[in-house]
Amino acid sequence: MVPFAGWELPVQYEGVIPEHRAVREDCGAFDVSHMGEIEVEGPRAIELLQSLLSNDLERIAPGQAQYTLLTNERGGILDDLIVYRLDLLRFLLVVNAANAEADYAWLKERELRGSDVRDVSGEYALIAVQGPRAIDRLGLPDAPAFTFAEGELGGVACMVNRTGYTGERGVELLAMADEAAALWRHVLGRGAVPCGLGARDTLRLEACYLLHGNDIGPDTDPISAGLGWTCELSKEFTGVEELRRIRKEGPAWRLVPFVMDEKAVPRQGMAIAEGGEVTSGSHSPMLDRGVGLAYVPASIATSGTGLTIDVRGRPRHATIVDRPIYRREE
Amino acid sequence: MTVAAAESYPDDLRYHPEHDWARIEGDEATLGITWYAQDSLGELVHYEPPDEGATLVKDGTYGEVESVKAVSELVAPLSGEVVAVNRKVVGEPETVNEDPYGEGWLVRIRLSDPSEVGLLLDAEAYATLLAEQ
Numbered sequence: 259m260v261p262f263a264g265w266e267l268p269v270q271y272e273g274v275i276p277e278h279r280a281v282r283e284d285c286g287a288f289d290v291s292h293m294g295e296i297e298v299e300g301p302r303a304i305e306l307l308q309s310l311l312s313n314d315l316e317r318i319a320p321g322q323a324q325y326t327l328l329t330n331e332r333g334g335i336l337d338d339l340i341v342y343r344l345d346l347l348r349f350l351l352v353v354n355a356a357n358a359e360a361d362y363a364w365l366k367e368r369e370l371r372g373s374d375v376r377d378v379s380g381e382y383a384l385i386a387v388q389g390p391r392a393i394d395r396l397g398l399p400d401a402p403a404f405t406f407a408e409g410e411l412g413g414v415a416c417m418v419n420r421t422g423y424t425g426e427r428g429v430e431l432l433a434m435a436d437e438a439a440a441l442w443r444h445v446l447g448r449g450a451v452p453c454g455l456g457a458r459d460t461l462r463l464e465a466c467y468l469l470h471g472n473d474i475g476p477d478t479d480p481i482s483a484g485l486g487w488t489c490e491l492s493k494e495f496t497g498v499e500e501l502r503r504i505r506k507e508g509p510a511w512r513l514v515p516f517v518m519d520e521k522a523v524p525r526q527g528m529a530i531a532e533g534g535e536v537t538s539g540s541h542s543p544m545l546d547r548g549v550g551l552a553y554v555p556a557s558i559a560t561s562g563t564g565l566t567i568d569v570r571g572r573p574r575h576a577t578i579v580d581r582p583i584y585r586r587e588e
Numbered sequence: 589m590t591v592a593a594a595e596s597y598p599d600d601l602r603y604h605p606e607h608d609w610a611r612i613e614g615d616e617a618t619l620g621i622t623w624y625a626q627d628s629l630g631e632l633v634h635y636e637p638p639d640e641g642a643t644l645v646k647d648g649t650y651g652e653v654e655s656v657k658a659v660s661e662l663v664a665p666l667s668g669e670v671v672a673v674n675r676k677v678v679g680e681p682e683t684v685n686e687d688p689y690g691e692g693w694l695v696r697i698r699l700s701d702p703s704e705v706g707l708l709l710d711a712e713a714y715a716t717l718l719a720e721q
Binding site: 269270273274275456460521522523525540541543546548570572 | 630631633634636652654655656657659678
């Protein structure tokens with residue numbers, strides 16, 4: 259167990275690699291109840307959120323979800339999150355644990371008359387069930403990604419969200435906190451392998467999902483990070499002018515995925531001889547190689563370009579690849 | 589899939605408090621990491637060995653082993669010159685998890701000061717040290 263944003267979380271149960279493989283080959287379960295939840299409700303809820311979040315909320319209807327960013331005045335990323343449109347006037351934001359309090363304060367300070375912002379993090383537990391057999395094992399119907407519906411699993415009422423952080427099909431189940439243990443037992447009873455933070459990190463890295471605090475943060479902008487697709491630059495939101503400028507002029511740095519050509523495990527903070535540094539690095543269990551994400555000068559940020567990473571004083575060669583680093587053959 | 593070895597600390601080995609073992613064979617020794625060390629790290633994914641011919645100094649570092657979670661420096665239990673590197677472990681680092689005292693050895697050295705052996709722990713003393721942690 260390790261402390262994480264005030265929570266005690268398991269790094270692994272049986273081992274990072276077997277847990278990782280379980281999710282790629284079958285089904286794994288993650289207790290991600292540390293994630294924060296913020297509800298925004300009222301006739302002006304959409305107006306408030308449209309002015310603070312980067313993506314265009316008008317594109318989603320009740321029953322749909324959207325990946326979006328909370329940005330600051332400099333166009334930096336305060337948090338990345340998923341917003342669920344519960345109904346026309348009610349939204350649920352699932353945010354990173356480490357940012358939950360700051361996100362809530364940011365929204366609350368900007369609250370409008372007619373947009374009620376509430377921190378409901380303590381009320382909910384969140385269990386992610388991910389993998390090619392996840393839907394089958396839970397006996398759920400197929401549904402498109404980024405949709406959700408009310409459901410019941412093992413007698414526990416929950417919101418069944420078709421979202422995840424692994425690159426596999428699966429669901430994230432939002433239930434009342436006092437029913438979390440029952441839901442967890444039910445999911446494991448259906449054959450899901452319990453997985454810890456370690457596998458969560460290697461899975462998201464192979465899928466090239468960014469980690470706030472590593473790959474993105476208040477001092478990095480979405481355009482450089484490759485998250486321009488989450489920014490509706492034709493609407494007005496915090497920092498949009500700066501983002502329009504970066505889009506127009508082109509970013510100086512770009513976040514790129516890379517794969518090691520030599521045996522070595524890249525780690526966060528390692529310098530790159532061609533410029534920039536590693537923001538996330540680990541060993542890919544599926545490729546059996548070191549992989550990572552790094553900011554490099556935009557002029558060299560193209561797939562196939564070689565990088566030289568300083569692995570504790572040893573220069574080790576890597577190659578920039580297309581996203582994602584790993585995708586399972588269907 | 590890697591099948592982890594069961595916990596053991598063989599009597600015929602000598603141990604360094606940094607969780608390294610040495611098997612003394614005349615004026616040479618084979619070195620590796622203990623069951624406890626591999627279990628703490630988890631499945632190994634990388635072994636950065638020293639060059640053959642490199643000089644190891646007792647208590648100094650001579651290479652690295654790395655799991656998904658963490659990197660750990662290898663501490664030399666004895667001084668000497670590297671005469672062999674276990675290439676099998678370079679290619680398949682998980683061998684250390686499967687057989688830490690056998691196939692998972694790391695280097696063989698020619699001892700430069702065999703008297704250092706007397707400074708190492710026997711299996712019982714090492715097990716006592718682990719129990720105190």
